[in-house]
Amino acid sequence: MVYDGKPSKGCGNCRSRKIRCDQARPACWECTRTNRECSGYRDELSLMFRDQSESVRRKARSSQSSSASTTGSLRRQGPARPGRTAFHRQNVVSSSMTSFSEGTEVYFGSDHENQFLTRQLRQSPRETHPNTGLSRQEAICFFLQSHAIPGTSLMTDSLTTFLMQSGGSSGQRAIQSSIVAVASAMLSRVQNVTSLRQTARQEYGSALKMVNEALANTDEAKTNQTLGAVVLLSLYEIVISRAPQGIESWTNHISGAAALLEYRGLGQLLTEAGVRLFLHLRYQIIISCLQRDVRVPGSLLETAKLDMIPQVKDALGNKLITIIGNLANLRADIHTTANSNPQEVLTAACAIEADLIAWLVTLPPDFTYSSHTLMPLDRAFERRCHGIRPLNNEYHLYPDIWAPSCWNHYRCARILVSEIILSHAHKLSNGSATSLSEDFRLHCKSLRSTIRRLGADICRSVPFHLGACNSEVLPETPILPPESYLGGLMLLWPLFIAGIIEGPKHPQRRWVIQCLKTIGHSWGLDQALAEMDLLTVDPGMFCSAERYGEAADVMSGLSGVLQFSIFHVPYYGLSALKEYQAIRASSA
Template sequence: MVYCGQPSRGCQMCRTRRIKCDETRPTCKQCAKSRRQCPGYKDEFDLMLRNETRATERRAQRANKKALWQLESAAITSSSSTNVKVSPAARSAAKCPFEQALKPAIPIPAEMRASCHFLSNFVLVPQMGSTRGFMAYLIPLIKSEDPDGQLHHAFNACALASLANTTTSSKNSNKPPDPKSGRGQGAVELHEKAFAEYSKALRATNIVLRDPEAYKSDAVLAAILLLAVFENITAQEAGAFAWGTHIGAAIQIAQARGRKQLRTKLGLQIFIAVRTQCIIHTLTTGKAPVMGADWWLQDAVSDPHASAAQRLSLKTSELRAEVTATMATLARTPDNVEIMRILMRRAQSLDKELASWMDNLPDMWHWKTICWQGPLSEGEYSEAEVFPGRVDIYNDFWIASVINVARTTRLYLGSIIVRCAAWICSPVDYRTTPEYAGVSRMCADTISDIIASIPYHLGWHIKRRHLFPNHALSGFACGEDDGAKGLGGYFLTWPLATVVSQDYATDNQRAYVKGRLRFIADGLGIKYGHILSQLQIRLPSMLIHRDGLLAQPFPMAHNFQKILTLATRGHGAGFGPGAAAAAAAAGYKVNPLQQREMMVKEEMEKRRAELIAKAIGPATGTTGESVKHITKDVLSI
């Protein structure tokens, strides 16, 4: 590598004018004096690493032209003395060695190509002080850490696996290519190297974790977070998915590091990264955050708007765990019903706070609708890039992810509200309650908002830059923003998994989301998308069913246990006449549809009793043949 001198730190305008810049921020005084608009300064990372590819090509092309000119001059001189002409074929043959100089003489190692690929797809570096990137802490840590340490091995594992997944030729499969087929052999080798690096990272991390002091370092925590990313990139089966194990370890280490980890810039960045994963982990598993929500927020504010949203998400995690525990232990009494109403009101209050947070975001955080997509034919949704309706864009990938996490939190809050309403009003159908009506509207709108953000995350807007001004607040650590990025798919996996499992999503929305999850797996190399696209759960209806099976909250007043028993014997959603009496005794209002079902069932029971009484009545006037017909009528009811 040739040393090209110390790079200039001046603004772009002063460098173009070839004058000395005083480097005053945010606007240099040279531009202010000349009344020019200062375009700003290059990022520190760009000053350290410069792309010399184009300059090298230009130098090679100049050398090629000069050598060809010398060759032609010599040929012309020779032909003038010997009367021999140089043929076009000879000129072409003479040109080939110089054209080959444009190609790299030494093949670039897979590790280097993989590192550049990972940096250009997953490491988001902020370009303004008001936004936060993603895994930007890796750049200084990798420079300072031992090349044979756990951090380097974890980084290499993620980079090689990501490159292997995007170069795999076998599509529509969450498995690596088969070496026996002869296809995708390069991807097979990359996969083998990736898992070898993953094993080294695990081994080195286990060794460091035995040290009572070394395991608290920034490098160890960053390596564990990378191991969790590796699980998302290479996930093949839900049973072998170890993401939760790595996140649990990261949470424990962050807890052991205490408040002093927030004193450094890198420590704060890594702590916030762990907190973000903690939110996803706790909401997914239904467990309360370790140490409580306040501990995760105290003195750990990088961006006030993002921290406010994360506070509400952590509070939602605590509330969800509390509601689940309460439903599993409380018996149904008037006092306990009031406790459940209080929990429901807390969920409604958190949802209002999240709605208010979205309404009061600054202009920099607001999304913009750039176009509307027309309707699609039946069967096109699973392969469509855009769902019918609006298409939104954002100023930054990180901003979009924070907003989608807030939207996903609202979906979880809606589930909590409906579960509480179902517990309170049972045995009356919870879908007749006003709480369900309000939640269904909110969740339908939230699902539409998340779906409208999908094209932006998956690079659809890159081909249509003329539709919006390009003023991104952050950029990737390497390469150019010229296509779909793996980070966009990585940010989308959890919100899309939540959408596809919602009761309020339509069949077309569900087909579209599953198709986008498959694209994230095949096109962007986040294989976890295949597992999520196969989810067959529905929320909150399945949770409500589970609450009734496990908690059994009706052992006392009004004989609710008997009501559930009657319902499981075939009385269906309308229950039986016993259910009607119990519901009336409890003071619950039954809707007209349920009333009609109850009346029909009562009439059927009355008819059945009359036929049975007739069959077993006095022998006079009742022949064996008539008893047969009566029995047949009873069985048909």
């Protein structure tokens, strides 16, 4: 195999026209702009290496007699001059894979380097064949490269030592197979390679088997490797899950991880790696509970009181996720009618809103972001953002990749708690026994603009997440590289919330749908496409005048037929969406 250098990544049209291609999927910007049919992209790995085995064989046969005579001469004369040795070494190395038998001795000279090359040639295989698949090592390297952001690694204590090793414990083998499954699944969708999909399914099955073996061992079940494997299996479901069954599988993995956290106890917080893994998983569990309207396990919220996070940013995130956990519990209580008194719900929601505002006040100055406006003719920025132009040409710049993610968690929580306040304030105002103060009525009116402002801010964070603000724009900011998948993963939940605020025909809803489509295809994350499917049919947060009163946007013919909002319909409530589709079809 001969390395031919880095080939052009552009599509066939851009290569023939000798212009720069932005490599967007399913069609690049230049082909879209000129109404050309984009021919797609070549397999970069297969172009970088050419199989020259037959060519080497011909050269070896033609030079066999001269090589033998030269070898005999070298044996008699001893060390050769440097120039002749280097020339002869080049000829022998080029034909070593095909022309030498295992017993052949080759002498390049007396120096240690030549002796090493001689031993290597004796141990080389007779023939080589092109590798069309993805090795485990390549998959692991791809995963580590695309997820290598400080503070997000799940296995920091032993990541550099055990991932590439063969064998090992059940937990170690499980995490290896999980990484290969995730990487293969991502690449199979981005590059549209069917063989990688089969590899991903096989590795996923192997990882499940190894996890079960690890869970059968009391000590192995408590290791970071086993828990990390479960987290990665949930990530696999995010990559491949567009159907409801896959979403349920993601929920099952998260529930299993929650049970593991309970089983591991406080001992998991004795190491930095254990704390990092716990914090990452606790966030996933709480968001899952928030989406499904179920209560958060009490132990997860209790650990927030422990003094285990000395860093300022991590402590701020710990405080915020605790508030979000309280919000998830409130939504669960409302959903199960355990707390059906509007006054009590309103009091609890206002307390959570006050906690969120207090959290916002405690942010340090270096945590802030700046707002910018994109120039109309700046196409380079759009290419760096994978073909997505900022909504209304406005975007934010943040100090690091952690900051916009934390800000978006806050924005989503404010939107959800404001929705609860609006709906229950309207319900309470309709009662004859209780009346709302004028100040509170004014506050409720302002919540509508607050919700829309927060949704727009989520949209303004998208270019930074997707790597558009590179070093040319912000030299001192450690942002994500364009090939990283973390930006897309971090945006899934916030984009869904930002998209569900407005109605289906609103420009912001359409822009969010386009973002999710790009993330789904370019990043290979099918859950983004599942969210896109939901947003194409959801009527929006303020669809019911009966529910929101003056804050509602009345949709003609629908407001009295179907009470529909993020509060009523938990995340991925597909049965309700089908009901909405049926009503919409019958009324058309």
